[in-house]
Amino acid sequence: MEIATIQGETRKTGGHHQNERLRRRSLVPAVIYGHNQPPETVALSLHDTVLALTHMRHVIKVQLGGQETQYLIKDVQYDHTQQTPIHVDLMRVDVNERVRVKVPIELRGTPKGTAEGGTLVHVLSELDVECLLLQIPDVLRARVDHLDLNEMLHVRDIAVPADVKVLHNPEDIVAVVHPPRGTETAEGVPAEAAEGAAEPEVITKGKEEAEGEGKES
Numbered sequence: 001m002e003i004a005t006i007q008g009e010t011r012k013t014g015g016h017h018q019n020e021r022l023r024r025r026s027l028v029p030a031v032i033y034g035h036n037q038p039p040e041t042v043a044l045s046l047h048d049t050v051l052a053l054t055h056m057r058h059v060i061k062v063q064l065g066g067q068e069t070q071y072l073i074k075d076v077q078y079d080h081t082q083q084t085p086i087h088v089d090l091m092r093v094d095v096n097e098r099v100r101v102k103v104p105i106e107l108r109g110t111p112k113g114t115a116e117g118g119t120l121v122h123v124l125s126e127l128d129v130e131c132l133l134l135q136i137p138d139v140l141r142a143r144v145d146h147l148d149l150n151e152m153l154h155v156r157d158i159a160v161p162a163d164v165k166v167l168h169n170p171e172d173i174v175a176v177v178h179p180p181r182g183t184e185t186a187e188g189v190p191a192e193a194a195e196g197a198a199e200p201e202v203i204t205k206g207k208e209e210a211e212g213e214g215k216e217s
Contacts, residue, residue, distance in 0.1 A: 002138070004052035007045040008064040019087075028085050032062075032071060034092035042090075049085055056102050058136045060092070072099055072133065088179040095133050103137050105158065108177055109145035117180035118149045124174045127155065128167040135163055144175055147164065152176045 011029065019029045020036065027043040042064060052060050054136035061068050075089035093099060104126050111120050116167065127140055142158045 003059050003061055004057045005061045005063060006048040006052060008062045011041050013041050013166045028088055030090055032087040032090045036158045044088060053085060059133060064128060093133050098130050099133055100130045101136055103129050104139050105174060106139050107142055108146050109143045110145045111147035111177045113149040113177035115148055116149055118177040120175060120177055122175050124172060129164050130167060131164040139149045147177045149177055149179045161217045
């Protein structure tokens with residue numbers, strides 16, 4: 001697992017206006033908490049943060065006051081476009097402790113059922129896993145070439161590293177190939193109804209800052 005390095009600086013709490021001034025300087029307000037220590041308010045380089053999130057990094061190093069420390073990215077709040085991070089929660093962690101995180105699922109290949117008019121629906125986009133800090137996978141990949149009409153990919157079908165524990169039911173559905181509209185699924189439900197019920201999972205990111213600052217939209 002690669003660990004991105006982000007430049008940071010200390011900041012004072014100041015609510016909405018202070019955070020807006022930081023963002024105009026291309027900085028992202030952030031809070032560091034955990035391990036029974038008082039929360040710290042910091043600001044992170046927007047450029048560095050976007051790069052880390054784009055490459056789906058879970059663990060980062062923050063250079064702050066001449067020191068470099070590793071943290072777990074616990075939560076991210078985005079702007080209305082869902083593209084630009086506007087607040088980050090970082091958790092203090094020990095490299096020897098196990099953590100629980102969400103890891104994105106990447107589906108690879110074209111299901112053979114699409115040749116018959118089927119549609120691949122990605123039902124579960126992330127897996128909740130537990131593992132050591134430095135063993136967090138950046139992404140979990142699974143091939144779907146073999147899926148025919150009405151066939152499904154389950155959590156049990158996704159390969160994970162030996163020391164990574166998946167916290168889902170093995171029978172949870174990750175993806176399914178729905179048949180053309182107007183036909184029936186394997187369960188006897190019209191395909192158009194099943195499609196409406198199988199929208200991809202949406203993860204809402206962001207929570208109140210530990211120091212009591214409100215969220216901005």
